[in-house]
Amino acid sequence: MNERIAISGIGVVSPCGLKKETFWANLKRGISFIDPVTRFDASLYPSRIAGQVHDLDHYTHLSGRLIKKIDVFSHMALVASEQALQDSAIDLDNVDKTRIGVFMGNALGGWLFAETELRDMYIEGKQGISPFMASAWFAAAPQGQTTIYYGFKGYSKTIVADKASSALALWYAAKIVAQDKNDFVLAGGMEAPITPYALLCANTNGNLSKNNLNPKEAYRPYDLYRDGFVLGEGSGIVMLEKESQAGKRGVAVYGFLKGIGFSSDGYHYSRYRPDSSCLEYAIEECLKDAAWNKKDVDYICLDGEATAMGDYLETQALKNVFGSAIGNISLSAPKSMFGNLLGAQTALDLIVTVLSMKNNTVLPTINYLMEDPYCDLDYTFNKALTREIKKALIIARGRGGINVVLAVEKE
Amino acid sequence: MNLKEEIIKVISETLDVKEGEVKENEKLYDSVGVDSTEMVEVVVTLNKHFGIKLETNEVTKSSTIAEIADLVEKKKE
Numbered sequence: 001m002n003e004r005i006a007i008s009g010i011g012v013v014s015p016c017g018l019k020k021e022t023f024w025a026n027l028k029r030g031i032s033f034i035d036p037v038t039r040f041d042a043s044l045y046p047s048r049i050a051g052q053v054h055d056l057d058h059y060t061h062l063s064g065r066l067i068k069k070i071d072v073f074s075h076m077a078l079v080a081s082e083q084a085l086q087d088s089a090i091d092l093d094n095v096d097k098t099r100i101g102v103f104m105g106n107a108l109g110g111w112l113f114a115e116t117e118l119r120d121m122y123i124e125g126k127q128g129i130s131p132f133m134a135s136a137w138f139a140a141a142p143q144g145q146t147t148i149y150y151g152f153k154g155y156s157k158t159i160v161a162d163k164a165s166s167a168l169a170l171w172y173a174a175k176i177v178a179q180d181k182n183d184f185v186l187a188g189g190m191e192a193p194i195t196p197y198a199l200l201c202a203n204t205n206g207n208l209s210k211n212n213l214n215p216k217e218a219y220r221p222y223d224l225y226r227d228g229f230v231l232g233e234g235s236g237i238v239m240l241e242k243e244s245q246a247g248k249r250g251v252a253v254y255g256f257l258k259g260i261g262f263s264s265d266g267y268h269y270s271r272y273r274p275d276s277s278c279l280e281y282a283i284e285e286c287l288k289d290a291a292w293n294k295k296d297v298d299y300i301c302l303d304g305e306a307t308a309m310g311d312y313l314e315t316q317a318l319k320n321v322f323g324s325a326i327g328n329i330s331l332s333a334p335k336s337m338f339g340n341l342l343g344a345q346t347a348l349d350l351i352v353t354v355l356s357m358k359n360n361t362v363l364p365t366i367n368y369l370m371e372d373p374y375c376d377l378d379y380t381f382n383k384a385l386t387r388e389i390k391k392a393l394i395i396a397r398g399r400g401g402i403n404v405v406l407a408v409e410k411e
Numbered sequence: 412m413n414l415k416e417e418i419i420k421v422i423s424e425t426l427d428v429k430e431g432e433v434k435e436n437e438k439l440y441d442s443v444g445v446d447s448t449e450m451v452e453v454v455v456t457l458n459k460h461f462g463i464k465l466e467t468n469e470v471t472k473s474s475t476i477a478e479i480a481d482l483v484e485k486k487k488e
Contacts, residue, residue: 063427064427065426065427065428068427069448069449127455127458127459130452131448131449131451131452131455132448132452134448135448
């Protein structure tokens, strides 16, 4: 990118907080926010634990009239968007709304709304289904609701790419701002997979932890006793604009998007290529795009899939790309505390990374007990670390090997 | 409760707005700014509530409560 893209506002709805302040304070404690699923009876599901958002209704600014028309994933996106807009100090009455866009990532769609309405349709016939079903469930609904709510008319898109959805949305958004197509972009993702059908679908991929008896200890990336990742729900949205424009507006920025690298394994529809060459390529491309040396990187926010294959490949890629330099880079997967938010995950990782930069802290990977001989790097286990972070990478991997790496810098 | 008040109650509950916002002699679009999808819900709820069969093109955004009451009356007979 020619000019750096500034992150001038953040909004977060997550299992460990519905405001950036609580979100950060909770993460710093290094404890788990994974609990048994309580929204419905999940007792027969192989994996029935998740990071769940509580009390969304207490934090909302939306009317009951709007809430009943939308799925909870749109609701979370609207709450996070409002936070990001306020945080960025944008004066919505005095900006050109045709130059504000919305770029979202989502993997599954809005099933809580859809499942309920479809059930009613099968029971009551066509009179039973809400007319809002059509506009509530699909993956681009949150993008549409956000643009309608604020009257934004700029170029907007929604990207669906499993766990790399919001990584690609953020990159797409940054590119659109860099190309001068929009002045502002709200970018990020949202996911609400804790519904009877969506949780069942997620269960069938076989990568979820079944440690239902110990939810707090279930998500343990890079640990020998891992048995998969844990789902989470929530939304992360950031405001992106050009560095020069943020400077002119005189707003404090959290950091800058500096580069991206991406690649596809091109191997199998759901499995990773059994060697790490494609992930390595994405990391190399990102470093090239950001014009960084390997030694410049201070921190890497990891994917941390908590599967034997996922963790091994990620570790292998880091070793092969960075060589001995990896010893000086802090690594961690803070999502081990609140779960993997699928389509929203990279947006949360970006927020975690810029807050870590702001607070000179490396958040931990929790639940570490026993070393895996194939994952022998220092992943900042269990306890946060004080360290100045100037340059950081974020790794996102979708099913079947959609590899995206983002470069973020503080100053 | 007369028929008009009953209709206002049904519509305001369906849309999740205050009863006072739905005005008897104003078009629904002017008083509460309904959109066409909301109107589908309004018609379906009226049909269920009164046990009648209104069509979605009979009650529209530009109907007033008085007009809707006349229609409901006619259909009930």
